[in-house]
Amino acid sequence: MRYSTKRFWKTGKECGNTRWQTDYVKSTTESTTTMNRSHLPDTPAEDDGQADSSRRAFFKQAGALSLAAMSGLALTRPAAAMPRAARPLPNDGLASGIVFHDANRSGRARGQAGIPGVLVSNGVDVASTDERGRYELPVQDGSAVFVIKPRGYRTRIDSLNLPRFYYLHHPTGTPDDGFLYRGIEPTGSLPESIDFPLYENREPDEFDVLVTADPQPYNLPHLQWYARETIPEFKRLPVAFGIVLGDVVGDHLDLYDPYNRINALAGFPWYHAFGNHDMNFMAADDRHASSTFQRVFGPTDYAFTHGQVHFIVLNNVFWEGFTRMRADGWPRRGQYRGHLRPTQLRFVKNLVERIPAEDRIVVCTHIPMINRGDSDGKHATPEFPELLAILSGHPHTLSLSGHTHVNLNYLLGEQMGYRAPGGALHHHFNVTAPCGSWYRGPLDHEGIPYSPGRDGSPKGYAVLRFRGGSDYHIRFKALRQSEDYQMQVYLPELVRRDALDSTQVHVNLFAGSTRSRVRMRIDSGEWIRLEQGEHHDPAYLALQARSQAHPDAGEGELPNPMLTDHHWRAKLPGHLAVGWHAVEVEATGHFGDIWRERRTFTVVTDPADVEHLNQGTRTPRG
Template identity: 35%
Template structure:
C-alpha cells in the first residue's frame, strides 16, 4: 500500500503519525506473488485486546497468544481497540501477535484514534503509520473481506477538555464500498469487519446507545447479497444479532451481525488469577477470549474460544450446591451459552430423566452478579482495588445468551447430575454438566474461628 501525505502528520502529535511523503510519484509499484488458497479455511478473530500499558500487553501474550502460536489458520484480524488510548503499545503488541505466525489484519477502533487530531481526517494517521490504510478489502480463497472504518472523531470544541467519537462510515467510504462490491459477484461470500456494531440496544452500552449512524446506507449496498456476514467488537460482550426490518433492513432474509468476544474481556479488570492475569470476565458473564471464523465455500460457522480453556468449554451452569427437597421445583437453573443466539436450542436432563427445553431469557448473569457483589465488599466506591488487586469490574449488562428453567419437582434426597445440551445456529451440539445435592435441611455455615496473625518468615 501507499499512504499519500505530502506534508506528513502534525508535528505536535504526542503519538507520531506519518512522515512527509512529498509529491505524488509517477507510479506506485508493488509485486504480486501467486498463492494457493483453499475454499475451506479458518481465521482467528480478536476484538479489543486494549492494553493500557506494556504490563497489559503481557496479559494478552500469556492469556491468548501463547496458546495460538503455530495455530492452523489462514490469517487473523483485530477488530479495533488494539490500544487503550496509549498508542505506544501498538509496537509491543505487534511483536507479540507476530509470534502466532500468520498474516494479521487490523481494524481501527475508537481507542486507536490520535486524540490530538484537530479533525477526523487526521485522527487515524498514527494508526496508518503502523498498520496502513484505515479501510480496504482483500480476498482469501472464494471469500471477499472488507476492513471498514466506522470511527468519526469529533475534536474538542473550544474550552472543552475532550473530544468524542461517533459510529459512522461517511459518504466517501460508503461510495468506496459501493464501488468495491460492484466488482464482487452476488453469490460470493462477503465479510464486513468493523469496530462499533451496526446496531446496539439503546442504553445497553451507553445512555444513548452505540451504533453506526449511517448503517442503513450500508444496508442498501448489501441486503440483496445472499452470502454476507458482518462482525464487530467494542461493547465487551458477545452477541449474535439478526438485523431485520425493525431496523430498516429490506433484504429477504435477516442480516447476521456478530459482536465478537473481546480479548481484554472487561478491560483487563477483576481479581488476578494464580498467574497474575485478571479473570476479566465480560459483563455478560462470558469469559474473555476470541473467535474462529470457519469458511467452506459460501458456508461459515463461528467458534467461541475462551482464553486458556479447552475448546469444549462453551457454557456455565448456575445452580445452588444444596437444594431443599421440599423446594426443588422452585429452584432455577441458569445456563450461559457463551456463543449462543436466539436460534440456539438448549435442553436439560437430570439423572436418567427426560430432556426438557429451557427458555431463552436475557438477564444479568448470576455468576457475574456474585463476582461484582464480592468485589464491591472489598472495593467500596473505588474504581481500582489497588495496584496488586487490579481494576474493578464494570457494571453488568443483560446477557443475550442465557437460558432458564427449574429443577424437576420431587427430586429424591441425594446427589444429582444436571446435564445441559445445546445446539447452535450452525447445527453443532455442545454439552456440560453440574452436580447438585438435595437435602432435608440446608447446612448453616459456621463462623470461622479467630486466628492470631503471625509474621510470615
C-alpha cells in the same frame, strides 16, 4: 512542533521527490517474508521543549516503559507501493501505476508481468487494472491508494506480519503540533507511478480466520498478560490470517510497536480495524484522528479477498474533536460516535458491484453495526440500514465488530433494509475481548485477572471457517480453556426442598443466538427446555461482589454487568427427593454444534441439617 514521549525518527529515504513514511520493525533476521528490506538511518528528532509540563511528566514515565521494551530497533519502508519519479505538487490529482507479479522478488515492476483485472482503490472509487496491469485513480491530499488483494495472490508482508498494500498521500504530512503521538510524515509530491507487487499464494476454498477485538493493553503488564494467554494458542491455529477489530491498544499509542512484535510471534498476517482507543485525541476533528494508526497499520478503510470471501474493513468511529485536557494530563476521549461517512458507503457500493453474487462479503468494523442497548450513540452505527441496502444483492453476507467486550449475535432481514435473494438473513456477530473486562477484578492461579466480559463470557476470541462463498462457521474459543468450554451452568449447590420449584438453573451459552436451543434433565429424567432471555450472568455478579469486597487483592473492581440474550433459564422440578442430584445440560449452538455440561447439587430439608458435614473430624498430628 511534534510532541512525543519517545523520540521518533523523522528522516526518510528519498525516492525521487517522494519521502517514504517511516515505521519500526525488527533489526533481527526474524521475518515472515522472503523479500529484502533496506534500512533507513536512525536520526533522532530534537525536543522542542514546549510540550505541556503535566503531559511531559506523565508521558516521560510511561514512555520509559515503552522504550525499555523497544530497544535495538531500526527503520524500514512499510508501504508496499513502489513509487517512481514524483510529479511536482501542483499536478497532484491522478494516481497511476502497475499491479505486477513480483516473480523475482525484487519489488520492482520493470521487466515483470502486470496482472490484469486487479482492483485498486482510493477509498472511494474502485478501478480495475487493464491487460498490462495498469490503473488510474483520482487522489487528493489525505488519500490512500491501495490494491485490493485478489484471490490467489498475497501482498507484501513485513517482518511484523503486517500486510503492506497501500500508499498514503499526504504531501505535507498530517498536522500534529501539540499531539501526544506523531502523525504521518510528509510524503511529498505524488509519484509518477505507484506500483503494487503481488506474490502467488495458494488459497483453497476452505480456510480459517482468527477474529479478535479489543486487545486494548494500557501498559506493559497488560501486554505481558495478553502475550501469555494468546500467543501459545494462536501459534497452534491453522489460520490463513488474523483480523483485529479495533482498540488495538488502550490510548497509549506507543504500545503499537511492542504489541505488533508480540502478535508477529503467532506466525501469520494480521489485518487491523481502527477503534476509538486507537485515535490521537489531540486531533481537532475527525480527519486526522487516525493519523498515528495509519502511520503504523495503513488506511482505515480497505478491502482484500481470500478464497471466495471478500473482506471489507471500515472505520466507523467518528471523532468530534479535541476539547480539553483532563487533570491527569490525558486529553478527554469520549467525544466520538458510531458513524459511516457517505464516502465509505460509496466505496462499499463501488466495490460490491464488482463482487459475484455467489461470493461471501464480510464487513469488519470496531463499533457494532447494531446494538439494541445503545443509548448514547457510541455503541451502534445509524447508517447500518444503508449499508445493508447496498449489500442486498448478495445473499451471503456477514458483519463483525467488537467494542463492547461481549458476545452478541443478530440475524437481520427486511426490517433492517437487507432484502437479499431468497430471503437470506444478514448475520452480525460481535466478539468479546482477550482482555475481557479490561483486565480488572480478582487474579487467577497464574496471577492474571479472570476478568470475564460483562456478559459473563470468558476472555476469548473466535475462529471463522469459510467453505467457498456460501458456507461458514463461527467457533468461540475461551482463552486457556478447552474447545468444548462453551457454556456455564449456574445453580445453588444446596437447594431447600420447599424452594425447588422457585430455584432457577441458569445457562450462559457464551456465543448463543436466537437459533440456539438449550435443554436439561435431572438424573436421566425427562428433558426440560430452557427459555432464552436477557439476563445478567449470576457467576459474573458473584465475581463482581468478590472484587468489590477485596479490590486490593486483584486489579480493582469489575465493572457493572451487561444484559445480553445468550442466557437461558428454567426452574428445577418440585418433586426431587432429598439428597444428591445431577443436572445435565445440552446446548445446540447457532451453527448446530452440540455441547453438554453436568453439575451436581444437593436437595436438603434445611441447610442446617448438613452443617455437620462441614465440621472437621481429623485430629492434627502432634
